[in-house]
Amino acid sequence: MSARTVRIVLIVTAVLGVGLASYLTYIHYAGIKPLCGRNGGSCEFVQTSQYSDLAGVPVALLGLIGYVLILGSLLAPDEERFRFATAALVLGGFAFSAYLTYREVFTLEAICEYCVSSAVLLTVMLPLSLWRFLRGGDTGGSAAPVAGPPADQPAALASPT
């Protein structure tokens, strides 16, 4: 998979995450019940549990902020610092998502499909963002827009002509 493809996959997953977190943030502030699957009340149970906010800030809003920042770092120029920002943000999001899953499974004993979806998105994003950061850029830190040339083209070596 090329670095360009990885970046596109990351952008798509981040956009999905923004959509998911936006919906949960909206229903939190609108005070409406989430549309749940066959488990019925599990979503509502989790969404209204005491773990649905952190220091008074709804977890859904924290998720939205996180996904927006990740998306922002992905849309920024393909530079080392932004690749690091993406990796660090995804790492933080993944760890927080793991904590929330732990609370769902072991404390609340109820599963929220939306939370699981977010955990899946971040699980997909983690290895991709880490690979993208550790691999580094081959363009000497210059900007490489998504629609532009692939960033993983090997640097041209001086040919012994």
Added chain:
Amino acid sequence: MSSEAEGDLTRKQRREQARTERKAAEQAAAASVARRKRMTQLGGAVAVVIVAIVAILIATSGGSSKTKAPPFKNTAQEKPVTEAVAAVKEELDGIPQSGNVLGKATAPVTLAYFGDLECPICKEFTEGALPSVIKNDVRSGKLRIEYRNLETATREPETFRNQQSAALAAGKQNKGWYYIELFYHLQGAESSGYVTEKYLQGLAEATPGLNLAKWTSDRADQSFQAKLATDAQEANNAGLSGTPAFLIGKTGSATKKLEYTSLKDPSSFEEAVAKLAKA
């Protein structure tokens, strides 16, 4: 001449090769440095994330390991469940419970408290006069309180049966009063439909020391329907139609309706208890 040219070409080629090798080595060294730098940065990020998650875990686990963190909050009232659990524990801990009876079996006076768990005026009494009555009369062994079920505020008979049975099931583990008090403390707005299955389960999980598996199976106990019917009949016989309503008497003897002046002031209750205890 041609061999000189050949020698020059070889030297040139060698120079080019050496330059290429030097450049490749420099690039490899630079890449190695960059990789180490990235690993260090990533290590720092991992450390920060670990510290943050541990801090969140500690902060959200609460101070006491004895009391399991309640799994829900009452959004209708915005009252933290932990606060309600702490208040109820302080009020009831150390007082004997048997079924839905609070207090020592040897207490000379018995008060029957007729309530509907969704009744807001019962909440007023439970949080108003009752704590003082429990502290002064029940804890001292003068009074025992029996909780009786009377449908008033709950609109749906099915919901009434369900919620009152949930408290009766907790009573089978002698935790009924914890459940009743928690229900009143965390009561939502009347007719708002807050009494869901999750709400009842959440209360059970917040009830100190309740065995959830046993509580769940006990909820189907068929004898609860008869108990609810008996309580309603008794209220009817005594001419009680609203809640909260009270019958008081010497334990094991006839009871009479207790007239109170206030649900927040315990004096009517404490005076009646004192009078009967002396008699």
